[in-house]
Amino acid sequence: MSEKTYTPLPPASPVHQEDPRAKITNAEQAMYDEVLKHFSDENYELPGAEKGLLTDDEKFWLSRECLLRYLRASKWKTAAAIQRLEATLTWRRDFGLYDKVNAPHVEPEAVTGKEILFGYDVVGRPAFYMIPSRQNTTEATRQIEFAVWMLERGVDVMEPGVETLSILINFADKAKNPSLSTARTVLNILQDHYPERLGNAIVINVPFLVNAFFKIIMPFVDPVTREKVKFNPDVVKDGIFAPEMLMSQWWGGNQNFEYVHEKYWPVLVKTCDERHNRWKDSWKKLGGIVGVSEWEYKRLEKNEEIESSEEDKTSEKVEVPEHKELIVPLVPLITKESLLVTDSTAEPIPEMKKDDTKPSVPLIPLLAKEDTPAPTSNTDVKGGAAHPSAVVATPAGAAVDSTADAGASSGCGAGGDGGGGD
Incomplete structure (x- = not known):
C-alpha cells in the first residue's frame, strides 16, 4: 500500500496538442456566428433582468466552447440555443454563483x-x-x-x-x-x-x-x-x-x-482560485469579450512562455572570442638578438665583409606557419555582418578600426477543450 494522500492530485498533463473543437462545418459556423452576434451586441441586455447588461464574469462564461456546447445540446437550432443560454445566465444569477x-x-x-x-x-x-x-x-x-x-x-x-x-x-x-x-x-x-x-x-x-x-x-x-x-x-x-x-x-x-478536511479543503480552494483567476486574466488579454476560446485563454500563458523562450534564444548575445588587435609591420626591426643561433651545433653566422653586396642571412626573418595570424572570420556569427572590432594594419604600422561607428543588431522570433455531448 502506498503512502496516504490527503490533497487533490495536480492537474493532468495536457492530453490535447491541438484544439479538438477547432473544426466545424460551414453550416455550423454560420449558426455559431448567429449566436455569437446575438450576445456580442453592445446594447444586449438579458431579458427580464433588473440589470440587463452582461458582467465580465458572464462574458467570460460565454466562451466559444460554451456557445458550441449549447448549440450541440439544442441540435444546432440557434433560437433554442439562445433561449437556453439566456435561461442559464438568469439561473446563474439567481442561484448566486457569482456572489453567495x-x-x-x-x-x-x-x-x-x-x-x-x-x-x-x-x-x-x-x-x-x-x-x-x-x-x-x-x-x-x-x-x-x-x-x-x-x-x-x-x-x-x-x-x-x-x-x-x-x-x-x-x-x-x-x-x-x-x-x-x-x-x-x-x-x-x-x-x-x-x-x-x-x-x-x-x-x-x-x-x-x-x-x-x-x-x-x-x-x-x-x-x-x-x-x-x-x-x-x-x-x-x-x-x-x-x-x-x-x-x-x-x-x-x-x-x-x-x-482530512483541514488538509484537503484549503488546497482545493487555492488551486481552483488560482487557475480561475489566471485564465480570466488571460481572457482579458485576448480582448475580454464574448466568444473568446477556452482553448486560447487556457494556453495563452504557455504560449507566452514559449514565445519568450524563443525570443531569448534569438536575441541572445553571440559570444565571440575577444579580437586582439594584431599589427604586423611590413618591415620588422631586426635586432642583433633576433639573428642569434641557439643551436650550438649549427654553423656560425658569417660576418659580412665590406665588399659583400648581400648579407648571408635575410634581413626579414620568415614567420613560422604557426606564428602567422589567422584571418578574422565571422562565418559563425548570425547575421553575417563584419566583426565590429576588425582592425586593418597600414604599411606604416598604424591601426585603423574599420567599423568604429557601426552598430550591432539582433532579431527576435515571433511567438485554445473536448468531450462528448449530454
Missing part, C-alpha cells in the same frame, strides 16, 4: 468528504467522487449549492481541450437514504445548465431504492446522457482510469487517499 455560493458558504457541507475532486480519467476529465453515505446535513438547498459549487470547481481544473467531467458515485456503507428529490434537482440542473459537461457517470454499490429510482427516471433522461451512465464497471480494466489516478478504496486504483 462561495467556499465559506458551502464549507459546512464539505467537512466529511462526501464530494471530492481527485485525479483525472485517461482522457483528462477531472474525477468528481460522490459518497452519499457521508451525508452530514439536512438542509437540501445548501446540499444542492455545494454540489453545483463542486461542479464549477471541476470546470476550473479542466486542462485545455477538456470540457467534461467523470462523476463516480459510490453507494457503499449503510446510511440514511439520500433524498431522491435532491438527487433529481441536481440531475435537472446538470441537464439544463451544464449541457455537454458529463463525460461519464459511474455508479457502484447501488442499493435497491436507488436502483428503483434510476429505473424510473432514466427513460426521461436525454438519450446521449443515458448512454454515459454505467453501473458497476471495473474502471481500470475497462480502460476508463489509470491506477495512479484512482482511489484504491472501492475503486481499485493505486492512490491511498484519505479525506
